[in-house]
């Protein structure tokens with residue numbers, strides 16, 4: 001007799017519309033132009049996705065200078081500094097921008113604040129490609145990165161009356177709210193985004209985790225270590241009451257010692273993790289346990305993003 005395990009399956013989980021669009025752009029670019037198609041940076045932060053695309057002709061590089069002039073290049077969903085497409089144009093390259101439209105929205109917002117003469121605060125994580133891309137929309141010094149409440153408290157603007165903030169799209173709602181609260185208290189006139197910069201997918205996945213965390217002896221988040229929204233799901237789950245929370249790339253990375261004393265497991269996936277990996281975890285669980293799955297659905301997602309016109313018609 002296998003022991004019983006209750007599995008609370010979060011919904012929504014896994015792929016978001018921006019990730020889905022970015023992957024389709026690479027697939028359609030290969031269909032239209034043939035292999036190889038170069039991709040600057042991991043198209044989305046998931047090894048499984050990257051390996052699958054590599055097998056059909058994508059070549060992943062970190063910088064544009066690693067790409068030949070005569071092959072198409074795709075820019076990742078996280079966005080790129082303005083200098084990158086400018087360089088592609090200078091080299092007369094074919095490029096496809098897979099930047100998520102919700103990241104582009106933040107770029108546009110930052111540009112508007114800059115044009116209006118405001119100093120811009122970006123709430124985000126240093127070194128994340130989205131932060132590099134957003135800061136790279138504007139000249140050096142135009143954007144100040146803030147990563148903690150302490151930094152928000154210590155920040156000294158050039159002109160406190162002429163400030164705006166934008167945020168990375170994949171942050172923890174609570175952590176960001178604390179930093180925004182500190183900025184608003186110190187600079188009541190600070191301009192805020194018209195609509196929340198933290199994207200719908202990040203918000204919905206965090207909401208779904210909060211709905212099940214309290215019941216979990218263990219929460220498993222399927223996602224990559226460099227996936228910001230996946231790492232945030234672990235933090236949000238712990239904060240919302242999960243006894244332990246772990247990030248796993250896939251079933252093979254599960255350490256079964258985590259399951260000692262676990263009767264109820266929460267399961268979700270970051271926005272860049274494909275559903276096949278979640279199903280792989282469920283299959284592994286079924287080998288050791290008699291599992292009973294309860295889906296905890298907090299929201300239906302219907303968001304889709306259009307593909308660039310240049311490749312929309314290409315077969316996958």
Ligand code: SF4
Pocket residue numbers: 016017018019077100101102103169170199200201202229271
């Ligand atoms: S997580 Fe949000 S911002 Fe990032 S690709 Fe998905 S929808 Fe776009």
